[in-house]
Amino acid sequence: MTQSVAGSRAGVTPTARTGRRHPDRPHTVVRWRSVLLWLVVLATAVLWMLPLAFALLTSVKSEADILGTSLFTLPTSLDWENYVEAIQTGNLLQAARNSLMIALIKVPAGLLISAAAAFALARIRFRYSGIVLAVIAFGAMVPVQVAIAPLFQVMLALDLLNNPLALVLPYIGFGLPYQVFILYGFFRQIPAELDESAMLDGAPNRRLFFQIILPLSKPALAALFILDFVATWNEFGIALVLLQRQESWTIPLAVQGFQSKFTTSYGPINAFTLMSVIPVLVIYLMFQRYFVQGAFAGAVKG
Amino acid sequence: MSSPTSATAVMVPRRRRRARRLRAALPFLGPALVAYVVFVLYPMVESIRLSFFEWSGFVGAEQTFVGMRNYVRLFTQDTVFWTALGNSVIWVALSLAVPMLLSLAFAVALDRKLPGRALFRTVFYVPGVLATIAVANIWRWIYNPRYGVSESLAQTLGLEWLQGIQWLGDADIALYAIFGAFVWQAVGTNMVLFLAGLQSVPPELKEAAALDGAGAWQRFRNVTLPSLRPTMVVVVVLTFIGSIKVFDLIVGMTGGGPAQQTQVLALWSYQLSFANNQYGMGNAVATVLLILVIAVVVPYMLWTARREQS
Numbered sequence: 001m002t003q004s005v006a007g008s009r010a011g012v013t014p015t016a017r018t019g020r021r022h023p024d025r026p027h028t029v030v031r032w033r034s035v036l037l038w039l040v041v042l043a044t045a046v047l048w049m050l051p052l053a054f055a056l057l058t059s060v061k062s063e064a065d066i067l068g069t070s071l072f073t074l075p076t077s078l079d080w081e082n083y084v085e086a087i088q089t090g091n092l093l094q095a096a097r098n099s100l101m102i103a104l105i106k107v108p109a110g111l112l113i114s115a116a117a118a119f120a121l122a123r124i125r126f127r128y129s130g131i132v133l134a135v136i137a138f139g140a141m142v143p144v145q146v147a148i149a150p151l152f153q154v155m156l157a158l159d160l161l162n163n164p165l166a167l168v169l170p171y172i173g174f175g176l177p178y179q180v181f182i183l184y185g186f187f188r189q190i191p192a193e194l195d196e197s198a199m200l201d202g203a204p205n206r207r208l209f210f211q212i213i214l215p216l217s218k219p220a221l222a223a224l225f226i227l228d229f230v231a232t233w234n235e236f237g238i239a240l241v242l243l244q245r246q247e248s249w250t251i252p253l254a255v256q257g258f259q260s261k262f263t264t265s266y267g268p269i270n271a272f273t274l275m276s277v278i279p280v281l282v283i284y285l286m287f288q289r290y291f292v293q294g295a296f297a298g299a300v301k302g
Numbered sequence: 303m304s305s306p307t308s309a310t311a312v313m314v315p316r317r318r319r320r321a322r323r324l325r326a327a328l329p330f331l332g333p334a335l336v337a338y339v340v341f342v343l344y345p346m347v348e349s350i351r352l353s354f355f356e357w358s359g360f361v362g363a364e365q366t367f368v369g370m371r372n373y374v375r376l377f378t379q380d381t382v383f384w385t386a387l388g389n390s391v392i393w394v395a396l397s398l399a400v401p402m403l404l405s406l407a408f409a410v411a412l413d414r415k416l417p418g419r420a421l422f423r424t425v426f427y428v429p430g431v432l433a434t435i436a437v438a439n440i441w442r443w444i445y446n447p448r449y450g451v452s453e454s455l456a457q458t459l460g461l462e463w464l465q466g467i468q469w470l471g472d473a474d475i476a477l478y479a480i481f482g483a484f485v486w487q488a489v490g491t492n493m494v495l496f497l498a499g500l501q502s503v504p505p506e507l508k509e510a511a512a513l514d515g516a517g518a519w520q521r522f523r524n525v526t527l528p529s530l531r532p533t534m535v536v537v538v539v540l541t542f543i544g545s546i547k548v549f550d551l552i553v554g555m556t557g558g559g560p561a562q563q564t565q566v567l568a569l570w571s572y573q574l575s576f577a578n579n580q581y582g583m584g585n586a587v588a589t590v591l592l593i594l595v596i597a598v599v600v601p602y603m604l605w606t607a608r609r610e611q612s
Contacts, residue, residue, distance in 0.1 A: 038416050044408075045425045051486060052428075054451070055440050070454035117334030120327035127320050132331070134603065139342050141539075141599040143547030145568035146592045147345035149359070149575040149584055150352065154345060156361065173341030176334055205326055234433035236550045237568075241576065252435040256554060259439050266443060273439040277432045284431045288424070291431070291494070 052274075059083070059270040066266050082267035083275065086258070090272050091246060095254035096279075098164040102171070102250065103232045107225055110172040111179060115221065118183035119209050133184060140177035144237045152241050162245045170238055175231070179224055186220040187213060223290040230280045251276050346592065353586040358579045372586040382562045383587065386570040389477055390546060390594075393566060396481055397545035401488040402537060406530075408489060409496030410522065423497070427490035434487065438554025441483035445469035445555075470556050473563035480555050480564060487551075488544065492537050499533025500526070539602050546595060567591045 054071055059082050061075040086092060117136070121129050151170055152161075160166035190213060214221070236252040243249055249257065255276045259269055284291065353372055357365040376383045408426055412419045429437065444451050447468050456464035469479040503526050511521045549568040552558060558565040558573065567587055575584030 034414075034416070037411060037414070041408075041411050041416060041422055045422050048425050048429070048486070051440050051444055054444060058443060066449060070457050071449060071451060072454055072458060113333045113337065116330040120330035124323055124327040124330070126324040126327045129327070132335075134607075135343070136334070136338060137603070138599070139338065141543050142342075142346065142595055143543075143549075143568055143591060145547060145549060145571050146588045146595070147342060147349055148572060149581055149588065150345035150348035151341060152576075153348075153359075154340065169337065170341040173337040176338050176342075180334065205330070209330065230431050234431075234435075236433065236435050236553075240553075241572075252433050252550075255433065255439060256435050259442070259554070266446070266449065269439060270443060273436045277436050280431050280433070281428070284428065285424075291427070 055270045055274055058266060059274055061267060063267055079267075082271035085265070086268040086272035086275065089262070089268070090258040091249065091254055092272065092275060094247060095249050095251050098249065099233055099251040102164055102167055103229050105165070106168045106171045106175070106232050107228045109168070110175045111221060111225060111228065113172060114176050114179035114224075115183055115214065115217070116209065117176070118180045118187055119205075119213055121180070122184045122187035123208065123213065124205065133180070136177050137181045138177070139174070140181060144174060148237065148241050151238070155242055160242075162243055162248045164243060164248045164250065167239060167242055167250070170242070171232060171235065174238070175228060179228070182224060183217065183220060186217055190216055222287075226283060226287045226290040229283060233280055349585040349588045350592070352581055353589045355582050357581040359575060359581040360579070368582065372582045376583065376586050376590075380583070382565055382570060385562055386565040386567050386587070387590070389565060390548075390567045392477065393481065393484075393548055394542060394545045397484070397488070397541050398538060400481075401485050401492060402541060404485065405489045405492035405537075406496050408493045409500060410526070412493070413497060413500045423493070426493055429487045430490040432487070434550035435554045437483055437487050438551050441480075441486070442470065442555055445479055447471065471560055473560050476556055476560060477564045480551055483555065484545075484548070484551055488541075492541065495533060495537050495540075496530065499530045502533075503529040535602075535605075539599070542598055543595070546591070567594075 057075070058066060058071070060078050060080065062077070062079040062081070065073075065075050065079075120126075121133050155161050155166065155170070158166075160169070234252060235250070236256070239250045239253055240256075243253060246257065255273055258272050262268060352365075354367060354369060355365045356368045356372070357363060412423055412426075416422070432440075443449075447453065447466060450469070452464045452467050452469070455461060467475075470476050507525050507529075508521055511525050516524065547568050548566055549572070552564055552566055552569050556564045558569050568591060571584050571587035571591060573584075574580045574587060578584075
């Protein structure tokens with residue numbers, strides 16, 4: 001080991017000597033490496049922002065600018081026409097209303113149902129609760145497309161096709177597995193002594209759930225709420241099959257519909273796409289820490 | 303305080319206590335079970351059943367039992383199925399390599415106290431929260447053969463070899479071009495997972511290794527990487543699940559074209575059922591997809607269950 005230390009010092013000296021102004025040689029090397037790393041990260045970050053930057057740039061260019069100049073040139077003048085055109089021809093507002101309504105109902109309702117199920121599995125624990133948990137958790141790993149054709153038949157039989165509100169039902173079903181799994185892990189970590197104090201009252205489980213377990217789980221619930229809102233807003237595969245009339249479309253369907261209808265209206269397409277992501281961007285920037293927490297919960301609990 | 307409850311619990315026979323627990327659990331579990339069984343579990347099982355039938359999918363149309371015929375047709379006559387299967391395998395393999403390594407590198411870099419690292423993390427993470435269908439549009443524009451990035455680069459820098467590349471129209475490169483958009487979107491999420499995992503690397507160990515004269519690479523190889531193993535398993539499984547079901551991005555960018563060359567299992571299943579009205583064939587593809595997922599995910603679930611017990 002001592003040898004390798006000597007070796008690495010020896011290897012380092014020549015580079016350090018070039019930076020003469022700093023007398024402490026190893027530090028200089030470390031600093032130069034940090035600067036280099038920082039530059040690489042910066043360059044990568046700039047590269048990562050380019051796709052959105054191109055979309056933004058194109059969305060404010062006139063058609064003449066888009067077709068006549070290169071992608072990198074700045075617009076001759078800011079042109080908001082694309083946004084107006086996108087809103088007017090793309091049914092953006094109606095799709096946003098549908099998406100918002102679905103998310104505002106689905107996310108709280110789904111979370112409550114998931115939390116109740118996780119509570120039953122984690123705190124009441126009955127005979128086959130382990131198996132029930134495994135069967136539910138399994139659903140988190142199965143692609144929607146495995147079940148989509150029969151799901152269409154189920155919704156057809158219930159007369160719920162082309163009904164944005166009814167989309168909430170399968171969304172709750174497909175959202176359950178992950179949430180139950182995460183909340184199960186969270187509830188299990190709450191000390192059991194808390195149960196006993198609640199048990200002394202008349203309706204022990206209901207009280208325990210609403211007055212002790214739920215309030216104690218606020219961080220996990222908040223993280224799941226935000227993650228689920230974004231996931232619901234972005235969902236495409238199920239909506240594509242169940243909502244076929246334009247007036248029932250959600251935002252992702254409207255984005256896809258606009259793109260395939262006005263293939264070469266590059267300005268409006270980019271404007272439409274950008275407007276469709278603004279809500280999730282705002283939510284992400286406002287609640288950034290919950291995304292990290294949610295990811296962390298997933299990483300720890302597996 | 304707790305003695306009255308536990309005293310009664312002891313007196314009630316075990317079996318009745320279990321029944322009582324189940325009855326107590328049902329009001330909480332009921333809504334979830336109904337939603338899960340009706341909208342997830344039943345359709346999944348039904349798609350396996352339908353894979354043995356021939357059916358147009360129309361109400362009232364007859365379902366004819368054909369045994370394994372859909373599968374035989376799929377494996378012997380349906381060339382698109384083989385393309386889709388091959389592409390899905392390529393997609394999973396690439397996903398387990400490229401975004402994984404990139405996100406690990408990003409996480410290790412941004413775990414250090416670099417100036418502005420919160421901003422960098424945000425920049426890398428943001429594509430992950432966008433709707434995939436929006437990402438598809440953004441990248442279609444980048445790949446536009448007449449006005450996109452390569453054409454603009456070719457004009458600005460005079461690089462003729464960049465001219466006229468049909469990123470999404472050339473069967474040889476379209477799948478990989480779509481994969482570029484996937485990398486852009488997927489790296490941030492994995493990076494956050496790795497960053498969370500890096501918090502579990504004991505700093506004393508790293509310091510001890512540094513004192514022993516271990517170089518940066520040796521420290522990474524012998525200290526950081528082993529501590530990341532649990533995170534790695536999670537990322538691998540999530541990446542597998544995310545990549546085997548790729549659908550939105552393909553629909554948004556090529557729709558499976560040109561000439562079905564970017565077809566994948568999830569999309570081919572959907573198109574057979576809904577565009578071709580071949581429910582039996584479509585559900586046979588769905589069942590193949592289900593079997594692939596089970597083959598990977600069930601061993602993983604058993605492994606985590608065992609780990610949790612110990």
